[in-house]
Amino acid sequence: MLHSKKVPTENVDKGKVLKAPSNFRISFYANGDGDEAILKAETGGRRGRETENEAEQSEAAAATSDSRTKRVVELGNGSQPRDSCYVASEGLPQLVYSGYQPHAYSWDEFPPLKDILDAVHKALPGSRFNSLLLNRYKGGNDYVGWHADDEKLYGPTPEIASLSIGCEREFLLKKKPDKTPRGKNTSGEQPKKRLKMDGSPDKHSFVLKHGSLLVMRGYTQRDWLHSVPKRVKADSLRINLTFRLVL
Numbered sequence: 001m002l003h004s005k006k007v008p009t010e011n012v013d014k015g016k017v018l019k020a021p022s023n024f025r026i027s028f029y030a031n032g033d034g035d036e037a038i039l040k041a042e043t044g045g046r047r048g049r050e051t052e053n054e055a056e057q058s059e060a061a062a063a064t065s066d067s068r069t070k071r072v073v074e075l076g077n078g079s080q081p082r083d084s085c086y087v088a089s090e091g092l093p094q095l096v097y098s099g100y101q102p103h104a105y106s107w108d109e110f111p112p113l114k115d116i117l118d119a120v121h122k123a124l125p126g127s128r129f130n131s132l133l134l135n136r137y138k139g140g141n142d143y144v145g146w147h148a149d150d151e152k153l154y155g156p157t158p159e160i161a162s163l164s165i166g167c168e169r170e171f172l173l174k175k176k177p178d179k180t181p182r183g184k185n186t187s188g189e190q191p192k193k194r195l196k197m198d199g200s201p202d203k204h205s206f207v208l209k210h211g212s213l214l215v216m217r218g219y220t221q222r223d224w225l226h227s228v229p230k231r232v233k234a235d236s237l238r239i240n241l242t243f244r245l246v247l
Protein backbone atom coordinates (compact mmCIF):
# COMPACT_ATOMS: atom_id res chain seq x y z
CA MET A 1 0.00 0.00 0.00
CA LEU A 2 2.87 2.34 0.83
CA HIS A 3 4.42 1.97 -2.58
CA SER A 4 1.17 1.84 -4.45
CA LYS A 5 1.40 2.54 -8.15
CA LYS A 6 -2.10 3.97 -8.30
CA VAL A 7 -2.53 7.31 -9.99
CA PRO A 8 -1.54 10.12 -7.63
CA THR A 9 -5.02 11.53 -7.15
CA GLU A 10 -6.12 8.26 -5.63
CA ASN A 11 -3.14 8.39 -3.37
CA VAL A 12 -4.38 11.57 -1.81
CA ASP A 13 -6.53 10.31 0.95
CA LYS A 14 -8.55 12.89 2.79
CA GLY A 15 -10.98 10.60 4.49
CA LYS A 16 -9.17 9.73 7.67
CA VAL A 17 -9.98 11.75 10.71
CA LEU A 18 -7.74 11.61 13.68
CA LYS A 19 -9.35 12.86 16.85
CA ALA A 20 -7.27 15.58 18.44
CA PRO A 21 -6.00 13.98 21.63
CA SER A 22 -8.00 15.43 24.51
CA ASN A 23 -5.09 15.55 26.91
CA PHE A 24 -2.72 17.55 24.73
CA ARG A 25 -2.35 21.22 24.45
CA ILE A 26 0.04 22.87 22.03
CA SER A 27 0.39 26.61 22.24
CA PHE A 28 2.45 28.10 19.45
CA TYR A 29 2.56 31.83 19.41
CA ALA A 30 4.77 34.66 18.29
CA ASN A 31 6.61 37.12 20.43
CA GLY A 32 7.02 40.74 19.41
CA ASP A 33 7.95 41.00 15.77
CA GLY A 34 7.07 37.44 14.98
CA ASP A 35 10.55 36.10 14.36
CA GLU A 36 10.45 34.12 17.54
CA ALA A 37 7.78 31.89 18.96
CA ILE A 38 7.14 29.89 22.04
CA LEU A 39 6.11 26.36 21.41
CA LYS A 40 4.50 25.06 24.55
CA ALA A 41 3.65 21.43 24.41
CA GLU A 42 2.26 19.98 27.56
CA THR A 43 -0.15 17.39 28.80
CA GLY A 44 -3.20 19.32 29.89
CA GLY A 45 -5.30 16.37 31.01
CA ARG A 46 -6.02 15.36 34.57
CA ARG A 47 -3.53 12.94 36.01
CA GLY A 48 -4.88 10.04 38.05
CA ARG A 49 -7.36 11.20 40.63
CA GLU A 50 -6.54 14.86 40.31
CA THR A 51 -9.61 17.08 40.55
CA GLU A 52 -10.25 19.74 37.94
CA ASN A 53 -9.20 22.43 40.36
CA GLU A 54 -6.00 20.62 41.31
CA ALA A 55 -5.29 20.00 37.66
CA GLU A 56 -5.67 23.73 36.90
CA GLN A 57 -3.38 24.63 39.78
CA SER A 58 -0.73 22.12 38.81
CA GLU A 59 -0.94 23.20 35.17
CA ALA A 60 -0.47 26.82 36.15
CA ALA A 61 2.45 25.85 38.39
CA ALA A 62 3.95 23.73 35.63
CA ALA A 63 3.61 26.55 33.14
CA THR A 64 5.51 28.95 35.35
CA SER A 65 8.06 26.66 36.97
CA ASP A 66 8.79 23.78 34.64
CA SER A 67 11.05 24.91 31.85
CA ARG A 68 10.59 21.56 30.10
CA THR A 69 7.05 22.52 29.13
CA LYS A 70 8.00 25.82 27.58
CA ARG A 71 10.56 26.39 24.86
CA VAL A 72 11.48 29.59 23.12
CA VAL A 73 11.96 28.69 19.49
CA GLU A 74 13.80 30.80 16.96
CA LEU A 75 11.58 30.37 13.96
CA GLY A 76 14.11 31.68 11.50
CA ASN A 77 11.25 32.06 9.09
CA GLY A 78 12.71 35.04 7.27
CA SER A 79 10.17 36.03 4.71
CA GLN A 80 8.06 32.90 5.05
CA PRO A 81 4.39 33.92 5.21
CA ARG A 82 3.76 31.66 8.22
CA ASP A 83 5.73 30.42 11.21
CA SER A 84 7.35 27.05 11.20
CA CYS A 85 9.32 24.71 13.37
CA TYR A 86 11.11 21.45 12.57
CA VAL A 87 11.41 18.37 14.79
CA ALA A 88 13.47 15.35 13.75
CA SER A 89 15.09 12.22 15.09
CA GLU A 90 18.82 12.43 15.88
CA GLY A 91 21.38 11.81 13.17
CA LEU A 92 19.22 12.45 10.12
CA PRO A 93 20.51 14.44 7.16
CA GLN A 94 19.70 18.13 7.53
CA LEU A 95 16.52 19.35 5.83
CA VAL A 96 16.94 22.25 3.40
CA TYR A 97 13.88 23.55 1.58
CA SER A 98 13.26 26.74 -0.36
CA GLY A 99 16.63 28.03 0.81
CA TYR A 100 15.85 27.47 4.50
CA GLN A 101 17.78 25.15 6.75
CA PRO A 102 15.61 24.90 9.87
CA HIS A 103 17.10 23.91 13.20
CA ALA A 104 16.07 20.36 14.05
CA TYR A 105 14.52 20.16 17.52
CA SER A 106 14.50 16.82 19.27
CA TRP A 107 11.32 14.79 19.86
CA ASP A 108 12.46 14.43 23.48
CA GLU A 109 11.95 18.15 24.01
CA PHE A 110 8.24 17.88 23.17
CA PRO A 111 6.75 14.66 24.62
CA PRO A 112 3.19 15.47 23.45
CA LEU A 113 4.44 15.64 19.86
CA LYS A 114 5.84 12.13 20.31
CA ASP A 115 2.40 11.02 21.51
CA ILE A 116 0.77 12.58 18.45
CA LEU A 117 3.37 10.80 16.28
CA ASP A 118 2.38 7.50 17.91
CA ALA A 119 -1.31 8.24 17.25
CA VAL A 120 -0.54 9.00 13.58
CA HIS A 121 1.42 5.73 13.26
CA LYS A 122 -1.59 3.89 14.72
CA ALA A 123 -4.02 5.66 12.38
CA LEU A 124 -1.89 4.70 9.35
CA PRO A 125 -0.77 1.10 9.80
CA GLY A 126 2.52 0.42 8.04
CA SER A 127 3.60 4.06 8.08
CA ARG A 128 6.88 5.26 9.55
CA PHE A 129 7.73 8.89 10.19
CA ASN A 130 10.82 10.37 11.84
CA SER A 131 10.42 14.09 11.26
CA LEU A 132 7.80 16.76 11.58
CA LEU A 133 7.36 20.19 10.09
CA LEU A 134 4.95 22.39 12.04
CA ASN A 135 3.35 25.36 10.36
CA ARG A 136 1.39 28.02 12.15
CA TYR A 137 -1.02 30.18 10.18
CA LYS A 138 -1.99 33.12 12.36
CA GLY A 139 -4.89 34.07 10.13
CA GLY A 140 -6.09 34.21 6.55
CA ASN A 141 -3.08 36.22 5.36
CA ASP A 142 -0.70 33.41 6.23
CA TYR A 143 -0.32 30.83 3.51
CA VAL A 144 1.95 28.35 1.82
CA GLY A 145 2.54 28.88 -1.89
CA TRP A 146 2.59 26.26 -4.60
CA HIS A 147 5.30 23.69 -3.94
CA ALA A 148 6.07 20.00 -3.79
CA ASP A 149 7.76 18.32 -0.85
CA ASP A 150 10.08 16.57 -3.23
CA GLU A 151 13.40 17.01 -1.48
CA LYS A 152 15.77 14.15 -2.22
CA LEU A 153 16.06 13.11 1.40
CA TYR A 154 12.44 11.88 1.32
CA GLY A 155 13.06 9.52 -1.60
CA PRO A 156 11.02 9.25 -4.83
CA THR A 157 7.62 8.31 -3.33
CA PRO A 158 7.36 9.92 0.11
CA GLU A 159 4.39 9.32 2.35
CA ILE A 160 3.43 12.56 4.11
CA ALA A 161 0.72 12.72 6.75
CA SER A 162 -0.73 16.14 7.44
CA LEU A 163 -2.68 16.77 10.64
CA SER A 164 -4.66 20.00 10.89
CA ILE A 165 -5.61 21.70 14.14
CA GLY A 166 -7.72 24.83 14.49
CA CYS A 167 -9.19 27.02 11.76
CA GLU A 168 -10.21 25.09 8.66
CA ARG A 169 -8.38 26.01 5.48
CA GLU A 170 -8.53 25.06 1.85
CA PHE A 171 -5.76 22.81 0.53
CA LEU A 172 -5.25 22.84 -3.24
CA LEU A 173 -3.53 20.39 -5.53
CA LYS A 174 -2.70 20.95 -9.16
CA LYS A 175 -0.84 18.81 -11.63
CA LYS A 176 2.65 20.06 -12.44
CA PRO A 177 2.89 21.37 -15.97
CA ASP A 178 4.75 18.88 -18.12
CA LYS A 179 7.62 21.30 -18.65
CA THR A 180 8.29 21.81 -14.90
CA PRO A 181 11.75 20.41 -14.22
CA ARG A 182 11.44 17.51 -11.83
CA GLY A 183 12.71 18.27 -8.34
CA LYS A 184 12.13 22.02 -8.51
CA ASN A 185 10.66 23.34 -5.29
CA THR A 186 8.61 26.52 -5.63
CA SER A 187 7.57 26.90 -1.99
CA GLY A 188 6.95 30.43 -0.80
CA GLU A 189 5.32 31.79 -3.94
CA GLN A 190 1.81 33.08 -3.52
CA PRO A 191 -0.54 31.84 -6.25
CA LYS A 192 -1.34 34.82 -8.48
CA LYS A 193 -5.04 34.16 -8.80
CA ARG A 194 -7.58 31.86 -7.33
CA LEU A 195 -7.40 28.35 -8.79
CA LYS A 196 -10.59 27.74 -10.78
CA MET A 197 -12.09 24.46 -9.66
CA ASP A 198 -13.59 23.55 -13.01
CA GLY A 199 -13.94 19.83 -12.41
CA SER A 200 -10.62 19.14 -14.16
CA PRO A 201 -8.89 15.98 -12.94
CA ASP A 202 -5.71 18.07 -12.76
CA LYS A 203 -7.01 20.23 -9.90
CA HIS A 204 -8.35 19.25 -6.52
CA SER A 205 -9.49 21.13 -3.46
CA PHE A 206 -9.86 19.77 0.07
CA VAL A 207 -11.18 21.57 3.11
CA LEU A 208 -8.89 20.59 5.95
CA LYS A 209 -10.99 20.69 9.08
CA HIS A 210 -9.82 20.59 12.68
CA GLY A 211 -8.60 17.06 13.42
CA SER A 212 -8.37 15.95 9.78
CA LEU A 213 -5.48 13.82 8.59
CA LEU A 214 -4.58 14.15 4.93
CA VAL A 215 -2.14 11.64 3.46
CA MET A 216 -0.08 12.15 0.31
CA ARG A 217 1.53 9.09 -1.19
CA GLY A 218 3.05 7.59 -4.32
CA TYR A 219 4.22 10.12 -6.92
CA THR A 220 2.12 12.97 -5.54
CA GLN A 221 5.23 15.08 -4.82
CA ARG A 222 6.85 14.33 -8.18
CA ASP A 223 3.79 15.07 -10.28
CA TRP A 224 1.69 17.55 -8.28
CA LEU A 225 2.01 20.90 -6.51
CA HIS A 226 0.04 21.83 -3.41
CA SER A 227 -0.73 25.05 -1.58
CA VAL A 228 -2.78 26.58 1.22
CA PRO A 229 -3.76 29.96 -0.23
CA LYS A 230 -4.67 33.16 1.59
CA ARG A 231 -8.30 33.29 2.59
CA VAL A 232 -9.79 36.50 4.00
CA LYS A 233 -12.44 34.58 5.91
CA ALA A 234 -9.97 32.31 7.71
CA ASP A 235 -9.73 34.60 10.70
CA SER A 236 -8.29 32.34 13.36
CA LEU A 237 -5.23 30.28 14.12
CA ARG A 238 -4.41 27.04 12.36
CA ILE A 239 -1.56 24.68 13.16
CA ASN A 240 -0.57 22.05 10.66
CA LEU A 241 1.76 19.16 11.42
CA THR A 242 3.28 17.30 8.47
CA PHE A 243 4.95 14.02 9.38
CA ARG A 244 7.63 12.78 7.00
CA LEU A 245 10.22 10.02 6.74
CA VAL A 246 13.77 11.15 6.08
CA LEU A 247 15.49 8.14 4.50
Ligand SMILES: O=C(O)CCC(=O)C(=O)O
Nearest residue numbers: 133135144149228240242
Ligand atom coordinates in the same frame (compact mmCIF):
# COMPACT_ATOMS: atom_id res chain seq x y z
O1 LIG B 1 -0.55 23.53 6.02
C1 LIG B 1 -0.77 22.63 5.23
O2 LIG B 1 -1.84 22.02 5.18
C2 LIG B 1 0.31 22.24 4.23
C3 LIG B 1 1.69 22.47 4.71
C4 LIG B 1 2.70 22.03 3.70
O3 LIG B 1 2.40 21.82 2.56
C5 LIG B 1 4.09 21.81 4.09
O4 LIG B 1 4.46 22.03 5.25
O5 LIG B 1 4.87 21.38 3.24
Ligand SMILES: [Fe+2]
Nearest residue numbers: 147148149226
Ligand atom coordinates in the same frame (compact mmCIF):
# COMPACT_ATOMS: atom_id res chain seq x y z
FE1 LIG C 1 3.95 20.75 1.54
